[in-house]
Each structure stands twice: as structure tokens, then as C-alpha cells.
Amino acid sequence: xxxxxxxxxxxxKIEHQGVKYSCDQxxxxxxxxxxxxxxxxxxxxxxxxxxDQWEYQATMEKDLYRHQKTIDDNTKYFCDQCDHQxxxxxxxxxxxxxxxxxxxxxxDQxxxxSTEQGSLKKHGINK
Numbered sequence: 001x002x003x004x005x006x007x008x009x010x011x012x013k014i015e016h017q018g019v020k021y022s023c024d025q026x027x028x029x030x031x032x033x034x035x036x037x038x039x040x041x042x043x044x045x046x047x048x049x050x051x052d053q054w055e056y057q058a059t060m061e062k063d064l065y066r067h068q069k070t071i072d073d074n075t076k077y078f079c080d081q082c083d084h085q086x087x088x089x090x091x092x093x094x095x096x097x098x099x100x101x102x103x104x105x106x107x108d109q110x111x112x113x114s115t116e117q118g119s120l121k122k123h124g125i126n127k
Contacts, residue, residue: 021033021035021036022036023036023039023040023043023044024040025040025043025044026043026044028043038059038060041059042059042060047059049061049063049064050064051064051067051068053068054067067087070087070088075087077091077092078092079092079095079096079099079100080092080096081096081100082099082100084099094115094116097115098115098116103115105117105119105120106120107120107123
């Protein structure tokens with residue numbers, strides 16, 4: 001059973017209709033048109049959203065907005081192995097795992113590797 005109408009709609013598209021939106025510049029495909037548009041903007045058009053206060057750039061406007069919300073708080077979190085610093089508590093932990101400990105999340109369908117579990121999930125959805 002599906003608790004949300006959207007989940008049923010997505011299930012029908014994936015499992016029964018096989019609907020995929022394709023990038024016209026590479027072999028990328030997604031079940032959602034918005035993902036394909038975002039892919040094209042990021043990968044082929046070089047769209048970046050830049051923070052005017054930090055050396056930060058986002059590929060999605062919502063990520064820049066989230067980042068900018070953290071700027072108002074003067075708390076900073078530091079990596080204990082290098083000069084990396086962040087406004088988000090979780091960021092130094094993720095940084096340490098990927099940069100200093102070599103943690104990678106591997107796709108079980110292909111050779112794709114990610115430094116973040118969330119990115120691996122997006123990869124699996126958008127394959």
C-alpha cells in the first residue's frame with residue numbers, strides 16, 4: 001500500500017509505464033522531468049549559485065538558500081586534522097570521513113562511487 005498519492009504515481013510511472021526523461025546531450029535518464037532539467041543545468045550549462053560571503057557554490061538554488069541561512073549563526077565547526085571549517089555541525093564529520101578516512105559509498109549496479117550516502121541514493125534513482 002502507498003501512504004502518499006505521489007508514491008503511487010511514481011510507482012506506476014517506474015514499474016508499469018517505464019517513463020524516463022532523457023538528457024539530449026548525454027545518456028542520463030530520470031523518472032522525473034525536473035531532475036533531467038537540473039542535470040542539464042548543472043552538468044552541461046555549468047549553472048552555479050555562488051555565496052557572496054563564503055567560498056561556497058551550490059548546484060541548486062535551494063542548497064545556496066540553506067547555506068545562507070547558516071551564515072547568520074556565528075558558530076563554526078572545525079576538522080581536527082586540517083583547516084576545513086563549516087557552519088554545519090555534520091559537515092566536519094562528513095569531511096573527515098571522505099577526505100581523511102576515504103569513506104566511499106559504492107553503487108551495487110555499476111562502478112559509481114560517492115562520498116555521501118544521499119548522493120548515492122540520488123544516483124540510484126536517476127540511473
